[in-house]
Amino acid sequence: MSRTIFKRVRRPWSIARRFFLISFLMILAQAQVSTAISDGLFSYFLTSFLEDKMSRQLSRTSNVVTKRLDSFSVERAFNCCTLNDYQFLLRGLTFEDGKTAWIYGSAGLQAASGAGLYYSHQDLLDWSNQVIAEDDGFLIVNRDGNQAIALKAVKLPGGEQSGFYIYLRPVYSMPLLVIIGRIKFWSEIVLMLVLAVLMLGCLRLIFRPVRAIQRDLAAVELNELDSAFLDTNSQPSEFLPLLQEFNHMVERLRLASSRQKQFASTISHEFRTPLTVISGFIQSVLNRETMLSSSSIESLEVANRESLRINRMLSDLLDLIRAESNQLQILRESFESMASANEVVKLARKAYPARKIVLESELSASLLAIGDSDRLIQCLSNLIENAVKYSDSDSEVVLRINATAEKVIFNVVDHGQGIPEDQHQLIFDRFKRAQGVNLRRGESSSGLGLSIVKMFVLGMGGEVSVQSTVGKGSCFSIALNRANSPG
Numbered sequence: 001m002s003r004t005i006f007k008r009v010r011r012p013w014s015i016a017r018r019f020f021l022i023s024f025l026m027i028l029a030q031a032q033v034s035t036a037i038s039d040g041l042f043s044y045f046l047t048s049f050l051e052d053k054m055s056r057q058l059s060r061t062s063n064v065v066t067k068r069l070d071s072f073s074v075e076r077a078f079n080c081c082t083l084n085d086y087q088f089l090l091r092g093l094t095f096e097d098g099k100t101a102w103i104y105g106s107a108g109l110q111a112a113s114g115a116g117l118y119y120s121h122q123d124l125l126d127w128s129n130q131v132i133a134e135d136d137g138f139l140i141v142n143r144d145g146n147q148a149i150a151l152k153a154v155k156l157p158g159g160e161q162s163g164f165y166i167y168l169r170p171v172y173s174m175p176l177l178v179i180i181g182r183i184k185f186w187s188e189i190v191l192m193l194v195l196a197v198l199m200l201g202c203l204r205l206i207f208r209p210v211r212a213i214q215r216d217l218a219a220v221e222l223n224e225l226d227s228a229f230l231d232t233n234s235q236p237s238e239f240l241p242l243l244q245e246f247n248h249m250v251e252r253l254r255l256a257s258s259r260q261k262q263f264a265s266t267i268s269h270e271f272r273t274p275l276t277v278i279s280g281f282i283q284s285v286l287n288r289e290t291m292l293s294s295s296s297i298e299s300l301e302v303a304n305r306e307s308l309r310i311n312r313m314l315s316d317l318l319d320l321i322r323a324e325s326n327q328l329q330i331l332r333e334s335f336e337s338m339a340s341a342n343e344v345v346k347l348a349r350k351a352y353p354a355r356k357i358v359l360e361s362e363l364s365a366s367l368l369a370i371g372d373s374d375r376l377i378q379c380l381s382n383l384i385e386n387a388v389k390y391s392d393s394d395s396e397v398v399l400r401i402n403a404t405a406e407k408v409i410f411n412v413v414d415h416g417q418g419i420p421e422d423q424h425q426l427i428f429d430r431f432k433r434a435q436g437v438n439l440r441r442g443e444s445s446s447g448l449g450l451s452i453v454k455m456f457v458l459g460m461g462g463e464v465s466v467q468s469t470v471g472k473g474s475c476f477s478i479a480l481n482r483a484n485s486p487g
Contacts (some may be wrong), residue, residue: 002043012040022202026064034187035186037184049138051138053072054152055152055213056167064093064166065090065103065156068089069156071361072085081158081161081163083164085107087110089103090103090110090111090112090458098169099167100112100114100115100168100471101115101167102124102158102168102186103164103166104115104128104164105156105166106130106160106165109125111309111443123462127139127149127151127166128164130151132164137152138150138156148170149168149169149170150168150169150171151166155314186345208238209239213230214228214288225254225257225411228487230243230246275310275314279304280304282300283304286300286304302481308463316448316452320451323455330372330456331375331460332370333371335368336366337363337367337410338367339360340363341361341380342400344380345399347357347377348380348397348399353383354393355393355397356395358396359400360399361400363401367403367408367482368410369480369483370460370461370481370483371461371481372460373459375459375460376410376456379452379456379457381452381477382453383412383449383476384399386450387474390417390437390474391416391417391473392416395414395415397410398414400412405480406482407481409477409478410477410478411476412477413473416469416473418469418470418472419466419468424466428450431451432447433447453478457478457480462480464478
């Protein structure tokens with residue numbers, strides 16, 4: 001019985017949709033909160049506070065109206081009230097800034113003097129019916145507009161015919177509204193700032209995958225392409241094509257690099273064997289120099305130097321390939337620094353018999369350094385070879401050794417052309433040569449020597465540096481840890 005296993009595939013999420021959704025929800029929330037604050041302020045101030053204020057203002061004039069009404073004779077009170085009575089009750093009452101009052105009862109509506117300048121008779125009738133219908137006799141008309149007005153009605157003493165005294169004042173002219181407007185303005189400013197902070201936090205969360213991809217890309221190493229693939233699971237859908245194309249590119253680079261390394265390794269191995277044979281035959285013929293003419297000896301020596309140079313280039317190339325494949329072995333063990341220095345000078349004098357190679361040191365023969373003796377000899381030989389190439393044939397090359405409490409320092413000093421300061425770090429890169437520095441006639445350079453030196457020295461736990469002045473010469477230094485030092 002076969003079983004089918006369903007694996008749930010997570011749907012790629014869209015960073016644009018998520019950003020739009022969060023932005024929409026935050027804007028909606030900000031609008032809701034702002035509306036709630038505005039309504040709350042309006043309800044509290046314009047209802048509770050304003051009603052109390054209206055009651056106090058109304059009582060000042062309503063008391064006058066009530067006293068006049070109480071002063072009516074029995075006969076007049078019995079026949080009350082007519083519009084003339086309402087007019088008498090309101091006589092002499094003055095109002096400012098759009099405020100007014102009127103009496104509305106069975107006889108009709110009579111407004112105080114000046115009311116017609118601001119309001120129509122029909123508006124006053126409509127407002128009268130609305131405010132009287134309110135339980136508390138208080139009403140705000142056109143609450144959400146720019147012409148809001150407040151109404152307060154009280155029943156005058158007597159029967160139904162005495163009517164209601166109604167007081168009106170515009171709300172928009174009150175200092176209270178200015179205060180409310182300021183509160184609303186600053187509340188919205190605070191809400192906008194809070195919204196901006198929340199948006200920033202959400203953006204950081206949303207764009208976290210971008211930063212993760214950036215870190216992954218920065219960690220990609222050219223010689224570690226096998227681990228350079230980027231994970232496409234749980235990534236935004238907008239990035240999937242980019243990530244997939246990057247992984248395809250890495251795969252193509254990995255295959256090309258692998259083939260290139262394989263080709264270079266094969267060529268290097270295939271060439272080294274015949275070159276060694278050729279060099280051996282040349283040495284054998286040179287050993288019979290008594291049978292050769294001077295021109296033949298000179299030609300054979302040139303051929304021998306070239307074969308040795310090509311052999312060194314192939315060795316350097318193989319070392320680079322091994323290093324990129326993590327197959328290069330560099331020891332970190334104690335060795336006698338003076339023994340290695342003497343071996344380097346011996347090899348250099350043999351390779352360049354016409355040049356003056358000097359060893360300078362006041363150190364004891366037993367001074368121990370930490371590293372790989374063979375690799376150090378190879379490094380110093382490369383540095384001496386460069387010094388010979390880039391200096392005059394009659395100038396000397398010095399290998400100077402000194403020590404500190406923690407380091408053993410090997411200096412190769414020449415009196416050649418010197419290197420511009422802005423190129424001191426550049427020359428340690430592969431296939432890079434200092435600009436403006438010329439080789440002696442008949443010499444050549446692959447641009448690998450100093451990069452090999454740096455790779456070996458770092459592998460031994462040391463440091464390599466250069467000090468150079470154009471026109472005066474250069475000093476290349478290799479510093480290794482002493483065997484008895486804390487490092």
